Amino acid sequence: MRIVATDCGSTTTKAILIEEKDGVFRQTFRGEAPTTVEEPFADVTLGVANSVTELQELSGYKLIADDGTIIRRKNASDPDGCDLYISTSSAGGGLQMMVAGVVREMTAESAKRAALGAGAIVMDTIASNDRRKPHEQIQRIRELRPDMVLVSGGTDGGDTKKVIEIAELIAPARPRPRFGGEYKLPLIFAGNKEARETIERVFSGEGFALSVVDNLRPTLERENLGPARERIHDVFLEHVMAHAPGYDKLMTWANAPIMPTPGAVGDILQTIAKGRGINVVGVDIGGATTDMFSVFGGVFNRTVSANLGMSYSISNVCAEAGMDSVLRWVHLDMDERELRNRVKNKMIRPTTIPQTLEALVFEQAVSREALRLAYIQHKSFATTLKGVQQQRTVGDAFSQKEAGGSLVDNMSLDLMVASGGVLSHAPRMEQTALMMIDAFEPEGFTEIAKDSIFMMPHLGVLASVNPRAAMEVFEKDCLVVLGWCVAPRGEVRAGRPAFDFTLRRANEVVAQGQLIGGEMRLVRFGHGEVGTLEVRPERGLDMGSGPGKPVTREVRGGAVGIVLDGRGRPLKLPTSAVERRACVEQWLKALEVYE
Amino acid sequence: MFARIVKWDYLALVARNANANRWQKISSALIFCVIALGSFGASGVESKVDSKVDSRGKIPLNELGQEVIAPPAATSITAEDVAWDAGGVIKISWQPAAGITSATKWIVERSEVLVDGQGSGQGSGQGPWTLVAEVPIEEKYAVASKLSPEASYFFRVTAVSPNGSSAVTTTKSAVTGHWNFFIGAKLPLFCAILLVSACVINFILAARRGRPMKVRRIAALEAIKDAVGRATEMGRSILFVPGIQDMDNIQTVAGLTVLGNVSRTAAEYDAAIEVPTSRSLVMEAAREAVQASYLAAGRADAYNADAIRYITDEQFGFVAYVSGRMVREKPAACFYMGCFFAESLILAETGNSIGAIQIAGTAESSQLPFFVAACDYTLIGEEFMAASAYLSGEPDQIGSLKGQDLAKAIAAIVIVIGVVLATMAVIAPSGPIPAALAWLKGVLGS
Amino acid sequence: MAKAYTPGLKVTARTTYRVRRLLPVPGDVRVKVGDSVSAETVVAETFLEGDVFPIKVAGMLSVNPAELMPLMLKRAGDTVQVGDALARSKGIFGMMKTEAKSTATGTLESVSESTGMVIIRGAKTPVQVRAYVAGKIIEVIANEGVVVETDALFVQGIFGVGGETWGPLMIAGKSHAEDLLEEHINASMKGAIVVGGARMTAGGIRRAREVGVAALICGGIDDADLRDVLGYDLGVAVTGSEKIGITLLVTEGFGDIAMAKRTFQLLLAHAGKMASVNGATQIRAGVMRPEIAVPLGQASSGEIFTGGATAGILNIGTPVRIIRDPHFGLLGSVSALPEQPAVLGSGSKARVLEVALESGQRVIVPRANVELVGD
Known part of the structure; x- marks a missing residue:
């Protein structure tokens, strides 16, 4: 079995080769070429062919025919070609959508979830209670140039008036699609089934390609995103992709539907979380945006933080977080005016890379803030359903919990996956690990891994065709385990003990000691090593079994090892500049971050 | 006083909530200690007092069982007005003669100086002698209270033994209890009032200056949006019942404050709201509140006065209407905010059975269990009263809420001190502790 | 290995510059192929659809949306003014009738029987597209716009704010390395395109705005000054629609940085011409x-440029600018192109090149941190 997978990003097209050897799937080679969607090439398949040509040169198999297409094997003994070709795409700005619903926190939010889960960028959410006057909403709809619109609203048998009202705002506003001209704007209706007829009448005019799917909120107690997500994928292929240069050809090459890149990443993370029965958070920090994925208790959520990124949006990160917040992670002397100009220079020349250590330290400080802000956005979006009737007993009088709480719980988080330039190309693995820990503040025991060469999109599509291959490659080649972060929840007191730890490998004590409040320590525990770590937190500190209760868990080694974090949660840095710098220096030194 | 300041429902409120401020938690824990210790301490004190009374009741005799001669009279007697009071108290002190050991008690008596000069007593213009106090022979003073202010009295004292009484010693002149503007004994209470007011004013000023005031999240109030949103999505109405009492009931007023907020949210979401009332005045007030909310939300055109109507004053007639309406119309959100009695469970159960999100709020402690069991969220007692401050977010209201909370905390601390003193007084019956306890009791007016 | 393109900014003494001038929505083209146009000539115009104002008439009358139709006083297509009665309720025995008045002026577009909402469409707004550069019309795209061509001195900047403008080119200051100060700007520069040297200072910008300068072109700008001009901290470099009354353009970047000497001299040579x-x-x-485009007349140079990003391939001797600290802004030429990646001061491994600076010094920088300069 030989599989070729490509991901057409906005700047580069990445190809990987996956081969089955001795019954095990492994990723063997990778190739890269500039994406060729825009002028002067205007044909995405050229870039795909170039990247696969690189695979061909490296592997020695003939994969590209003389006419530039990908060769297929006729049988397993055929030396040339591949058995399966799949692709994802985020070229040309990805899939841009506008969503609408009746109540912002209910059907509109479900619509947003469906769109984000399918891999789209949500440009705006229109709802009857979004505090905008109808004419302001119309104005906004007219300004946007979406590829697709998703309209939801009303439970089945519920409200029809307001969902039709929303439709009646969208129809006369006639949002202009990005591709202009003859392109009919695809509009998906996933709302109250009783409103379908009227909706069909409202959008019967020219300019819309309406399709109707099952309500994504048939009752408020249940969310049914599947049909809407699938239809978004279909429409993406039929309408959006068909208008992008060269995609019609690419679609005929591929054995599985071409997916938007983030949608594919979401799929592989869901597969992993389900397969291993764990809670996962994944992040992909890019130049312009940061994608955040989470699976908690089997519920998948994705958010895109537009304008939180490391190059195009770096200036925005500094503006949103504030320069003080960025500089608190820096242990070197830096001139603020100089830095501000440097940030802007990076913004206007996004492809440059840090040459000096100082520049790297600063860029990694910015990334911590970008990740932190993106995670805050993600937490407030990844919630349980709102508007749900609660069942209570008299005993609940003292513990009435609100509906719509965040699903994200750092204590129950098992695995964090880092990807994206600043995280995966950091010169030292320790830097990636510390950036993740500082930004996400994991609690209890959390495994940290990074996506070695951003292979998750390819594997996401592969999972839909051959889940076993996807899982095997994910575990063996895609993920680079960095190690574990062990940190107690609760406030520590500086200079006082935080927790004791004992690391054993087959009953032999490898390391033990005591962490002082505010201290960090690294225990090297190499790749492939397995041991048990016992921690005994001080009173008031929680490692997962309750305050002050000891916890013992199996840990696997990684490229970094086990990071013991005695800084407490929520993470607080000293307010005085001198103390803060001393602390940061201690942490960087303990973790051998910039050695 | 304790019972007034620290309401039971407040105790329940702070104790039940894990999110309560730290000091709230501490104070609630202390209050429970107080109650436990208080009952224990009180029973201890009583038993001791009983035994004392018993021993005092016995009359000593000499070895032969014969009576001894009558005791000598007191050598001198003075009476003086007690300062800083309402004029009703005069302190009488005397000097016992030597060898008074055989006497058992003093009898203190008074006689009012009558203006018309009539009287049967021994002094000129004196009224009949009435008993002021009987005190043990060791005492050298007594306090006459409940006298008429600005009236003059003569006092006399007699030592009594089993053999008979001594001669009387009478004050030389009449003493008048003067009325004072300020009652000294209430000074600590005055200070306490000043302190409480200072707390409230200070917090209000701080809030006005923009200092952030953290008020614990009240799930039931946060859930208003959820409930209204549900009604909007399901295309159903919102039912709001402001209790069955009239506007003179504070709970009805609190309920209407919440109604203002609910209807504002409903106006924003463009959902229909229905308010059946059982008092005509409440209907008028509710209409005002709802209309103001629709105006504030900029949707004056959507306000429908007919949806807020008077049903009947009859408790069960009203309930029959509301529950019937609920079964037929199936509102998606029901609010019960006000004073409820037997109808609480009928309404809440009907609402539950039609699958509505229900939010209740009442200070009727007997109805709370029903609401808690049948509703999604319940505002309990003080929470309900604090709702207007919470919802409005106005600095004056929030500041006042915080100030009152601090005052309650101070009251709780005083309770703890009292209980500790009372307990220690049982262990060490003499010394400064019982005195301090007595002072505290005096201050608090018990 | 696929070819790696290195980005560059185009600075060329003479090129054939073509610009497409398109309407946002279809409309009328006012010129024909072969016409000579100036920057201000209107080449196409159209009307944008008016704004939409929804009015909930059923709610205002407290009637069921389905019963609204008979009560409407205005029909679809009617013109309405603010205050016009759109519908009137029946009232009780002909009394107490309520009217729903229009809150917008325009044309009544539709009445919905399911929601009781009336849509009023406001008046159309005219949109004009001007030629932007003086030149010749070489193509008319029916109903959409035209393509204007001219031979021009063409300079790409790295960053700018403010939209399209034109005026005579004037030079302030004497050298490419001189900061643009307040005293460099005088009243005669009203409506002109003013070229400074190095950084545009806050004082210079303020004076230029007072005088009414059309555009300022300098080597650099300070982040803090840009923030003052815009009134906010720019987060993402997507600009052009700012309403600040002046167009600012920097050729090199942020901070104290001189304009490339060649760029300055090219602009200096054409001082006084319309740009x-x-x-x-x-x-x-x-x-x-x-x-910045300075039309030079119609003689064709052969090379055609239509804007957009440029990129080229690095060779020994290629002139480059270093675009990242520690050597930010320095110019030089490629002196060596090692094949193997090298370890940088930051610890990362990257492909590098050696640059011979104008000062004669040779420095090693990552390939990602240079851009091409020149044609």
């Missing part, structure tokens, strides 16, 4: 850089 400037910058997929 067109667009500050719009978009640093995203489909990158757009700000530009």
Whole structure:
């Protein structure tokens, strides 16, 4: 079995080769070429062919025919070609959508979830209670140039008036699609089934390609995103992709539907979380945006933080977080005016890379803030359903919990996956690990891994065709385990003990000691090593079994090892500049971050 | 006083909530200690007092069982007005003669100086002698209270033994209890009032200056949006019942404050709201509140006065209407905010059975269990009263809420001190502790 | 290994510059192929659909949406003014009738029987597209716009704010390395495209705005000064629609940095001619850089340029600019291109090159941190 997978990003097209050897799937080679969607090439398949040509040169198999297409094997003994070709795409700005619903926190939010889960960028959410006057909403709809619109609203048998009202705002506003001209704007209706007829009448005019799917909120107690997500994928292929240069050809090459890149990443993370029965958070920090994925208790959520990124949006990160917040992670002397100009220079020349250590330290400080802000956005979006009737007993009088709480719980988080330039190309693995820990503040025991060469999109599509291959490659080649972060929840007191730890490998004590409040320590525990770590937190500190209760868990080694974090949660840095710098220096030194 | 300041429902409120401020938690824990210790301490004190009374009741005799001669009279007697009071108290002190050991008690008596000069007593213009106090022979003073202010009295004292009484010693002149503007004994209470007011004013000023005031999240109030949103999505109405009492009931007023907020949210979401009332005045007030909310939300055109109507004053007639309406119309959100009695469970159960999100709020402690069991969220007692401050977010209201909370905390601390003193007084019956306890009791007016 | 393109900014003494001038929505083209146009000539115009104002008439009358139709006083297509009665309720026995009045002026577009909402469409707004550069119309795209061509001195900047403008080119200051100060600006520069040397100072910008300068072109700008001009901290480099009354364009970057000598001298040579400037910058997929075009007449140079990003391949001797600290802004030429990646001071491994600086010094920098300069 030989599989070729490509991901057409906005700047580069990445190809990987996956081969089955001795019954095990492994990723063997990778190739890269500039994406060729825009002028002067205007044909995405050229870039795909170039990247696969690189695979061909490296592997020695003939994969590209003389006419530039990908060769297929006729049988397993055929030396040339591949058995399966799949692709994802985020070229040309990805899939841009506008969503609408009746109540912002209910059907509109479900619509947003469906769109984000399918891999789209949500440009705006229109709802009857979004505090905008109808004419302001119309104005906004007219300004946007979406590829697709998703309209939801009303439970089945519920409200029809307001969902039709929303439709009646969208129809006369006639949002202009990005591709202009003859392109009919695809509009998906996933709302109250009783409103379908009227909706069909409202959008019967020219300019819309309406399709109707099952309500994504048939009752408020249940969310049914599947049909809407699938239809978004279909429409993406039929309408959006068909208008992008060269995609019609690419679609005929591929054995599985071409997916938007983030949608594919979401799929592989869901597969992993389900397969291993764990809670996962994944992040992909890019130049312009940061994608955040989470699976908690089997519920998948994705958010895109537009304008939180490391190059195009770096200036925005500094503006949103504030320069003080960025500089608190820096242990070197830096001139603020100089830095501000440097940030802007990076913004206007996004492809440059840090040459000096100082520049790297600063860029990694910015990334911590970008990740932190993106995670805050993600937490407030990844919630349980709102508007749900609660069942209570008299005993609940003292513990009435609100509906719509965040699903994200750092204590129950098992695995964090880092990807994206600043995280995966950091010169030292320790830097990636510390950036993740500082930004996400994991609690209890959390495994940290990074996506070695951003292979998750390819594997996401592969999972839909051959889940076993996807899982095997994910575990063996895609993920680079960095190690574990062990940190107690609760406030520590500086200079006082935080927790004791004992690391054993087959009953032999490898390391033990005591962490002082505010201290960090690294225990090297190499790749492939397995041991048990016992921690005994001080009173008031929680490692997962309750305050002050000891916890013992199996840990696997990684490229970094086990990071013991005695800084407490929520993470607080000293307010005085001198103390803060001393602390940061201690942490960087303990973790051998910039050695 | 304790019972007034620290309401039971407040105790329940702070104790039940894990999110309560730290000091709230501490104070609630202390209050429970107080109650436990208080009952224990009180029973201890009583038993001791009983035994004392018993021993005092016995009359000593000499070895032969014969009576001894009558005791000598007191050598001198003075009476003086007690300062800083309402004029009703005069302190009488005397000097016992030597060898008074055989006497058992003093009898203190008074006689009012009558203006018309009539009287049967021994002094000129004196009224009949009435008993002021009987005190043990060791005492050298007594306090006459409940006298008429600005009236003059003569006092006399007699030592009594089993053999008979001594001669009387009478004050030389009449003493008048003067009325004072300020009652000294209430000074600590005055200070306490000043302190409480200072707390409230200070917090209000701080809030006005923009200092952030953290008020614990009240799930039931946060859930208003959820409930209204549900009604909007399901295309159903919102039912709001402001209790069955009239506007003179504070709970009805609190309920209407919440109604203002609910209807504002409903106006924003463009959902229909229905308010059946059982008092005509409440209907008028509710209409005002709802209309103001629709105006504030900029949707004056959507306000429908007919949806807020008077049903009947009859408790069960009203309930029959509301529950019937609920079964037929199936509102998606029901609010019960006000004073409820037997109808609480009928309404809440009907609402539950039609699958509505229900939010209740009442200070009727007997109805709370029903609401808690049948509703999604319940505002309990003080929470309900604090709702207007919470919802409005106005600095004056929030500041006042915080100030009152601090005052309650101070009251709780005083309770703890009292209980500790009372307990220690049982262990060490003499010394400064019982005195301090007595002072505290005096201050608090018990 | 696929060819790696290195980005560059185009600075060329003479090129055939073509610009597409398109309407946002279809309309009328006012010129024909072969016409000579000046920057101000209107080449196409149209009307944008008016704004939409929804009015909930059923709610205002407290009637069921389905019963609204018979109560309407205005029909679809009617013109309405603010205050006109749109519908009137029946009232009780002909009394107490309520009227729903229009809150917008325009044409009644539709009445919904399911929601009781009436849509009023406001008046159309005219949109005009001007030629932007003086030149010749070489193509008319029916109902959409035209293509204007001219031979021009063409300079791409790195970053700009403010939109399209044009005016005579004037030089302030004497050298490419001199900061643009307040005293460099005088009243005669009203409506002109003013070229400074190195950094545009806060005082210089303020004076230029007072005088009414059309555009300022300098080597650099300080982040803090840009923030003052815009009134906010720019987060993402997508600009062009700012309403600040002036177009600012920097050719090199942020901070104290001199304009490339060649750029300055090219502009100096054409002082007094009419120039067109667009500050719009978009640093995203489909990158757009700000530009200065000085039309030079119609003689064709052969090379055709239509804007957009440029890129080239690095060779020994290629002139480059270093675009990242520690050597930010320095110019030089490629002196060596090692094949193997090298370890940088930051600890990362990257492909590098050696640059011989104008000062004679040789430095090693990552390939990602240079851009091409020149044609």
